[in-house]
Amino acid sequence: MTNEWTDACAIDDIDEEDVIAFEHDGHEYALYRTEDDRFFATDGLCTHEQVSLADGLVMGTIIECPKHNGRFDITTGQTKGGPVCEHLKTYETQVRDGRLFIRTG
Amino acid sequence: MVIIGSGEAGGCAAVAIRDAGWTGPVTVIGEERHLPYERPPLSKAAITGDDPPEPKLSVEARRFGECDITHTSGSRVSHIDRDSKQVHIEDGGVIAYEKLLLATGAQARPLAVEGGEYALTLRSQEDVWALRRFFQKGRHIIIIGGGLIGLELAASANRLGARVTVIESQDRLLARGVPEEIAGRMLETHQQQGNRFRLAASVEKVTRTSVWLKTGERIDGDVVVAAVGAQPDIALASAAELPVSNGVLTDAALRTADPDIFACGDCAATVHPLFSPSPRRLESWQVARDQGSLAGRNMVLSPQDQEAVPWFWSDQFDWQLQVAGFPDLGETVVKRQLDEETALHFFLSGDGTLVGAAAFGPMRLLAKDLRISQRLIAGQVKPDLSQLAAADRRLKTLLAA
Ligand SMILES: Cc1cc2nc3c(=O)[nH]c(=O)nc-3n(C[C@H](O)[C@H](O)[C@H](O)COP(=O)(O)OP(=O)(O)OC[C@H]3O[C@@H](n4cnc5c(N)ncnc54)[C@H](O)[C@@H]3O)c2cc1C
Numbered sequence A: 001m002t003n004e005w006t007d008a009c010a011i012d013d014i015d016e017e018d019v020i021a022f023e024h025d026g027h028e029y030a031l032y033r034t035e036d037d038r039f040f041a042t043d044g045l046c047t048h049e050q051v052s053l054a055d056g057l058v059m060g061t062i063i064e065c066p067k068h069n070g071r072f073d074i075t076t077g078q079t080k081g082g083p084v085c086e087h088l089k090t091y092e093t094q095v096r097d098g099r100l101f102i103r104t105g
Numbered sequence B: 001m002v003i004i005g006s007g008e009a010g011g012c013a014a015v016a017i018r019d020a021g022w023t024g025p026v027t028v029i030g031e032e033r034h035l036p037y038e039r040p041p042l043s044k045a046a047i048t049g050d051d052p053p054e055p056k057l058s059v060e061a062r063r064f065g066e067c068d069i070t071h072t073s074g075s076r077v078s079h080i081d082r083d084s085k086q087v088h089i090e091d092g093g094v095i096a097y098e099k100l101l102l103a104t105g106a107q108a109r110p111l112a113v114e115g116g117e118y119a120l121t122l123r124s125q126e127d128v129w130a131l132r133r134f135f136q137k138g139r140h141i142i143i144i145g146g147g148l149i150g151l152e153l154a155a156s157a158n159r160l161g162a163r164v165t166v167i168e169s170q171d172r173l174l175a176r177g178v179p180e181e182i183a184g185r186m187l188e189t190h191q192q193q194g195n196r197f198r199l200a201a202s203v204e205k206v207t208r209t210s211v212w213l214k215t216g217e218r219i220d221g222d223v224v225v226a227a228v229g230a231q232p233d234i235a236l237a238s239a240a241e242l243p244v245s246n247g248v249l250t251d252a253a254l255r256t257a258d259p260d261i262f263a264c265g266d267c268a269a270t271v272h273p274l275f276s277p278s279p280r281r282l283e284s285w286q287v288a289r290d291q292g293s294l295a296g297r298n299m300v301l302s303p304q305d306q307e308a309v310p311w312f313w314s315d316q317f318d319w320q321l322q323v324a325g326f327p328d329l330g331e332t333v334v335k336r337q338l339d340e341e342t343a344l345h346f347f348l349s350g351d352g353t354l355v356g357a358a359a360f361g362p363m364r365l366l367a368k369d370l371r372i373s374q375r376l377i378a379g380q381v382k383p384d385l386s387q388l389a390a391a392d393r394r395l396k397t398l399l400a401a
């Protein structure tokens, strides 16, 4: 099951400049859509206290953790302030026929 | 650059001093045995967790090595000599400073009644060890004080299967800092989980295991915990004749009356340019972090005023309280219903400026809107009240307006 493209959702399931959670094979991912309709995917849980990032706020290309404001760049997974020090893993994305695919594994 | 106090604010300041380009020595002097660690888990996971709690180091503490920051633990500053610009350590050491930061935090307020010294309190990692001996299934925990820490401890004890009685002197919970209706919802939540409350109850005296109320009634349990607030550690500042009231007084750039001495975090009462001209002291982890970073920066570069909108959270059972800004400055309240039971409350000042927002409920319902509110407060917007209340419209649209 490694390195496969997984059909994650319809692109319209994600609002502009927002995030949703997606579970696959027991792993939680966060799927993002930017205001200019680019799509990104990272691990779904904050590296501070394993909280679902899908409940957080996306501003530009930054996701803010809902719990203590830890921030990550959604395009690279890098930490951008707050109490977090471990980066998020990112996953490649692809849009085909109105659906978002991510490269899982 | 010398920092007194190795807590959340002191740690952030040390790293910020380096980030601001200072290449000279940076020393953080801390009384505790640890590097800066996170206090918020102390009333939550550190109490309920299976494993003996280890301090969870703040993220800045992990950068001390790379940033070449000298950290002296287990050393208490006994006084500051402003004339010679030196701090004196209790063991006799002396450290000279160019700029000094007071980040001494606060201590749990002792219970000022007969036998008050028998009550356990919570501020440090070590305090958790003492509490864990009693916070167990089947025990009866008596908590004096219905503030955030008292309530978090009540929720944690309940989780562990203990019986809990909370005694509060006022006729409502969380009278400081949390709007009444939200405090009422928190009370209901605790009661639904089985915690008992004695509101408007004055304590006459305590022993290790009992509390006598002024009415003569006696409540027996297995341990008495005093969670009656925190008092700022201002002794060094007042001995050095710096102005203090409920905290070391600073201007909006976190400077005390002495241009070479700054103060921030739980020990400081600071002016916030967005809110009111009178200094306010807050006990918030985010504020300690924001102010610590700003103080460190201002010790090196030309000082800037604080801008960050204060924010704090509290975890109670599966729910979260989040508060941004200063709800108590609000004259008008507008509610945005997030679901049947959860509402986001907005607080607007007399001229219609948004000054605060607060909500209690599942984090997934409230976190995004709270963050947006924080930004709206920062922008000093005067929003249309019906738009704030319209839960079917994304709050984010107001940011663009
Ligand atoms: C149990 C608990 C739970 C909390 N939960 C939350 C929460 O859920 N949400 C939230 O927003 N906030 C919470 N807080 C508040 C938050 O932790 C504080 O606001 C924050 O720690 C303040 O940081 P500080 O650096 O100003 O002070 P502190 O963290 O108190 O650090 C000050 C340090 O200075 C040292 N010191 C004092 N005097 C001297 C001296 N003379 N010489 C040397 N060292 C000295 C002290 O030993 C201490 O280590 C909680 C606090 C506690 C105690």
Ligand code: FES
Residues within 6 Å of the ligand: A046, A047, A048, A049, A050, A051, A065, A066, A067, A068, A069, A070, A082, A083, A084
């Ligand atoms: S859980 Fe994400 S910042 Fe703490």
